[in-house]
Amino acid sequence: MSLKLPIVDLSKVHTDRESLAKVIVDALENTGFLFIDNIEGLDFELWFKCCEWFFKQPEETKKKLLRNFWNPDNKNVYRGYFPVKPNEPSRKEGFEFARDVPRNDPTVKPNNWFYEDSVWPEEDGSFPFRANMRALYEKLHETALEILRLTAIGLGIEEDIFTPLFSDKPCTTYRIMHYPPWEGTPPDNARIEDNKVVITPEHTDTNFLTLLATFDYKGLEVKMPDGTWLEVAPRPRSLVMNIGDTFSRMMGGRLKATAHRVIDIGVDRYTSPFFFTPGYESDIGVNFMSKATGNGPDHVFERYGPWVLNVIKNVKKYFEYRVLPDIE
Numbered sequence: 150m151s152l153k154l155p156i157v158d159l160s161k162v163h164t165d166r167e168s169l170a171k172v173i174v175d176a177l178e179n180t181g182f183l184f185i186d187n188i189e190g191l192d193f194e195l196w197f198k199c200c201e202w203f204f205k206q207p208e209e210t211k212k213k214l215l216r217n218f219w220n221p222d223n224k225n226v227y228r229g230y231f232p233v234k235p236n237e238p239s240r241k242e243g244f245e246f247a248r249d250v251p252r253n254d255p256t257v258k259p260n261n262w263f264y265e266d267s268v269w270p271e272e273d274g275s276f277p278f279r280a281n282m283r284a285l286y287e288k289l290h291e292t293a294l295e296i297l298r299l300t301a302i303g304l305g306i307e308e309d310i311f312t313p314l315f316s317d318k319p320c321t322t323y324r325i326m327h328y329p330p331w332e333g334t335p336p337d338n339a340r341i342e343d344n345k346v347v348i349t350p351e352h353t354d355t356n357f358l359t360l361l362a363t364f365d366y367k368g369l370e371v372k373m374p375d376g377t378w379l380e381v382a383p384r385p386r387s388l389v390m391n392i393g394d395t396f397s398r399m400m401g402g403r404l405k406a407t408a409h410r411v412i413d414i415g416v417d418r419y420t421s422p423f424f425f426t427p428g429y430e431s432d433i434g435v436n437f438m439s440k441a442t443g444n445g446p447d448h449v450f451e452r453y454g455p456w457v458l459n460v461i462k463n464v465k466k467y468f469e470y471r472v473l474p475d476i477e
């Protein structure tokens with residue numbers, strides 16, 4: 150069964166802010182997923198071409214971009230390329246980058262790998278991969294901020310209240326992914342109910358807000374409050390949006406970070422999430438609404454960086470992040 154997600158039509162962003170705000174907050178209080186239509190200037194075809202271009206690069210090129218965990222010759226520990234791992238239920242290769250910060254920024258500790266420089270594949274001049282991806286990043290950053298302004302309106306708080314979390318060096322990760330179909334028999338840990346096979350197991354996102362292009366591929370499924378799974382039917386030129394643990398926790402669970410997974414559809418699958426993420430020093434403490442309204446249980450200041458590092462290393466225990474060095 151497929152899920153009819155609420156749709157936020159951004160062509161109405163100047164004329165009908167209140168009703169868009171209501172759609173967003175209602176969606177985030179319920180299923181936690183929605184579609185965003187009509188994002189001016191966002192070129193999905195170019196975005197898809199970037200995926201195709203990158204994943205057909207020779208293995209040698211990708212190897213130079215591997216995180217240090219997979220290629221000790223490389224310095225990058227957080228950004229770059231990750232390969233398909235044999236016998237893992239998460240069956241995908243991906244490339245991740247961020248906005249670079251100036252190397253001489255005195256507020257960034259030299260060992261803070263959240264802010265390491267992104268690494269890029271060499272180009273031969275026929276396709277400006279890096280320039281395209283960077284332009285797409287800025288468009289998605291702008292879109293995410295607009296969505297958060299609308300969310301704030303829907304929550305009845307000051308429209309720009311979330312903006313400062315992302316003004317100072319956001320830790321956003323922009324990723325492109327390729328899921329190759331299983332070769333032979335999938336491992337047992339990829340098998341789920343009804344003989345289905347996953348290529349990304351059930352999870353919630355950890356970051357603040359995710360904007361996802363599925364490029365009309367099927368496969369994404371969302372968990373309903375009653376525990377059943379519904380598929381997200383592809384919607385051309387639309388972004389799928391959900392929020393992550395960071396935002397949900399700040400809101401005391403009022404807005405939902407909903408579990409989702411990806412089912413094997415038997416063909417090469419390309420998708421691209423933009424993991425919109427606060428700055429390392431940004432305050433993501435609980436009881437955010439008390440801070441925003443001056444009422445309610447005490448808001449407790451908490452920095453994003455140390456909080457999320459503990460989550461990925463010790464709570465979610467992502468195996469490739471287990472080795473990440475401590476920062477402070």
Ligand SMILES: O=C(O)CCC(=O)C(=O)O
Nearest residue numbers: 349354363369411420422
């Ligand atoms: O590929 C997809 O459709 C979703 C991927 C996803 O959930 C993720 O990367 O967090």
Ligand SMILES: [Fe+2]
Nearest residue numbers: 352353354409
């Ligand atoms: Fe996800």
